[in-house]
Amino acid sequence: xxxxxxxxxxxxxxxxxxxxxxxxxxxxxxxxxxxxxxxxxxxxxxxxxxxxxxxxxxxxxxxxxxxxxxxxxxxxxxxxxxxxxxxxxxxxxxxxxxxxxxxxxxxxxxxxxxxxxxxxxxxxxxxxxxxxxxxxxxxxxxxxxxxxxxxxxxxxxxxxxxxxxxxxxxxxxxxxxxxxxxxxxxxxxxxxxxxxxxxxxxxxxxxxxxxxxxxxxxxx
Numbered sequence: 001x002x003x004x005x006x007x008x009x010x011x012x013x014x015x016x017x018x019x020x021x022x023x024x025x026x027x028x029x030x031x032x033x034x035x036x037x038x039x040x041x042x043x044x045x046x047x048x049x050x051x052x053x054x055x056x057x058x059x060x061x062x063x064x065x066x067x068x069x070x071x072x073x074x075x076x077x078x079x080x081x082x083x084x085x086x087x088x089x090x091x092x093x094x095x096x097x098x099x100x101x102x103x104x105x106x107x108x109x110x111x112x113x114x115x116x117x118x119x120x121x122x123x124x125x126x127x128x129x130x131x132x133x134x135x136x137x138x139x140x141x142x143x144x145x146x147x148x149x150x151x152x153x154x155x156x157x158x159x160x161x162x163x164x165x166x167x168x169x170x171x172x173x174x175x176x177x178x179x180x181x182x183x184x185x186x187x188x189x190x191x192x193x194x195x196x197x198x199x200x201x202x203x204x205x206x207x208x209x210x211x212x213x214x215x216x217x218x219x220x
Contacts, residue, residue: 009057164198
């Protein structure tokens, strides 16, 4: 089953053309990595996949829905329910506890506080973070913060999780734990991942490596 389908995606910033006609399918249960030199367009491509940016030309379909045609309010609701995001620096809200951070997308989606909290606690237990649920981000290690961020991305059971350099700020041990978590989630929940990374070790572990160079797919 195709989760994301990109067709003829182009994107320019001023006179600089970053993406030059990208065609790409991402399939359910796949862990795919996107690698390439700085400036190749990796993050831009991920943002277009995640509906955070709009291509100049081409179409983006997620689970068969063409998102290009949606209005912003409709698109925001679709994004919250269908796409999870994990960023390099986790982007947790410092004033909230771990469980409260995880709950936020579920509350936005319309769950009651009790329902959202119950789902968040289940996910934190799955991440071996049940005992850290009431801790704020400044009381968590780097690896714990990133696992909280993954739980937040998962809470609405999205079609796909998009991760932008998710291990970039982690030490070797925490990187390895994060990689194992991604594959555990794929195996146990049939979760789909697209990961932008400079980490060749992670890229080699993924089901498919998409090489981006000069705004086109060179391989993958």
